[in-house]
Amino acid sequence: MKDTSEALANSASTANEVLDIGHEIGEHNIRIFNLDIHNPVFIVSALLVITLVAGTLLFPQQAAAVFADLRTWTTETFDWFYFAAANFLILFCFGIALSPLGRIRLGGRDAVPQYGYSAWLAMLFAAGVGIGLMFFGVHEPVAHSLSPPLGIDPADTDTARAVGMSTAIMHWGLHGWAIYAVVGLSLAFFCFNRSMPLTLRSGFFPLIGKSVWGPFGHAVDISAVLATLFGLAVSLGFGAEQIAGGLQYLFGVPTTNTTKAILIVVIIGIALASVIAGLDKGVKRLSWINMTLAGLLWLFVLIAGPTLVILATIAGATIDYVYYLPALSNWVGREDLDFLYEWPVFYWAWWIAWAPFVGMFIARISFGRTVREFITWVLIVPTIIAILWMATFGGSALDQYFAGGYTGVAQAAPELALFRMLELLPMTEVVSAVSVFLITIFFVTSADSGALVMDTITAGGKMDAPVQQRVFWCLLAGMAAMALMLGGGMASLRALTLAVALPFAIVLLCMSAGLLKGLREELSIQK
Secondary structure, three states: OHHHHHHHHHHHHHHHHHHHHHHHHHHEHHHHHHHEEOOOOOHHHHHHHHHHHHHHHHHHHHHHHHHHHHHHHHHHHHHHHHHHHHHHHHHHHHHHHHOHHHHOOOOOOOOOOOOOHHHHHHHHEEEEHHHHHHHHHHHHHHHHOOOOOOOOOOOOOOHHHHHHHHHHHHHOOOHHHHHHHHHHHHHHHHOOOOOOOOOHHHHHHHHHHHHHHHHHHHHHHHHHHHHHHHHHHHHHHOOOOOOHHHHHHHHHHOHHHHHHHHHHHHHHHHHHHHHHHHEEEEEHHOOOOOOOHHHOOOOHHHHHHHHHHHHHHHHHHHHHHHHHHHHHHOOOOOOOOHHHHOHHHHHHHHHHHHHHHHHHHHHHHOOOOOOOHHHHHHHHHHHHHHHHHHHHHHHHHHHEEEHHOOHHHHHHOOHHHHHHOOOOOOOOHHHHHHHHHHHHHHHHHHHHHHHHHHHHHHHOOOOOOHHHHHHHHHHHHHHHHHHHHOOOHHHHHHHHHHHHHHHHHHHHHHHHHHHHHHHHHHHEEEE
């Protein structure tokens, strides 16, 4: 009884502090030309990005050299940190889900979910990994099977294929979604259960109290905006490369930087229409289109491809993923350092960079879910989908290589791997055209979702900021992607992702501590 009284007293104190913060939010926001921007987060974030974009365009060679050195230093110095952080967050998520904290409902005991399961999954999946699975779903299983990590001999075909497929799934499975889940759950809990603004600094409230609205909180939100923007720029770069590859494959369009830049301009224009339409009319509808087309494409490959081989691959890949995950997740004593730096270290940084974007987006659509339900659907279900996707597309390509002797995928550039795999299936040109369209829609969904999130952060957590601000961030993300591609290509984009993800990884670990403290207080109140 005493514990409950203390918890209620703490809750009342927290509520008063939240009201004070809400008052301070109004004081920090300024209105200019019908904009409602948070000072200094909006201004500092925008100036930093614009300065970097301008510098890259004015000095492309020097920028490319700086980005290359930055990437080398980050991967070789902090490889252990990225691995340790990603591993910890998986254990953290499972620990919360399996504990009594898992029954806490986001929004309170009587909260009702705003979206059904299918719409909820469609939006979080489309925003989270759409472009990535389309780009790497064929390429990675083949590349890792022919050059497997962990010192596996490629001549040992069975083991190499098992490790290669497990590696591809690891990059798109539990590790990445655990990163998203921690950010999304923290934001959803403090927004819906504590009535705090939907911004990253809110996750630190249990740790530092009202100081979240001071310079430290500004720094957290600015780092979140930069991580989101450059993480999104990497995805836009991958998307532009694959769309350009598809257009070259179908129509002979040259895959130059000019082509990619034009594609980014066109698709950002489409994204702007979705941004203006808003969450329900824009993002939700595009997400439905994404999931429907992706499901149909997966079903087509399953039926038209080597069906029995794919089904066996799905079962085997699930077992192999669980078996090899501990070894693949361990960075100590590894001799395959080139693989570590090129693949998992970059992936964990990329997922961390996307965490503010996808985490906040997931938080916005997860009202009414329990913590256990949230973690199950944000962590387990997408991992199952990744297994199904990789085993189907990658499994088909591997069967073409080992059983049929077809080397089209193995010799293709990553952006062409999907189209080369489809060459041996019926209706190649039609399915390839549908794939290009699907990649484009995934591209658009990522761009408008990212703009929505950056707008929310730079508006002090407000979810109804003027549409002009969303347009601004959508345009700026497109400009950044184009500038960085012209100033060093994907290498520059990857280098910046590694750099901006490093400080945000620290933010992420602190958020997990704040989330745990907040959930424990909530559980004490509800007892």
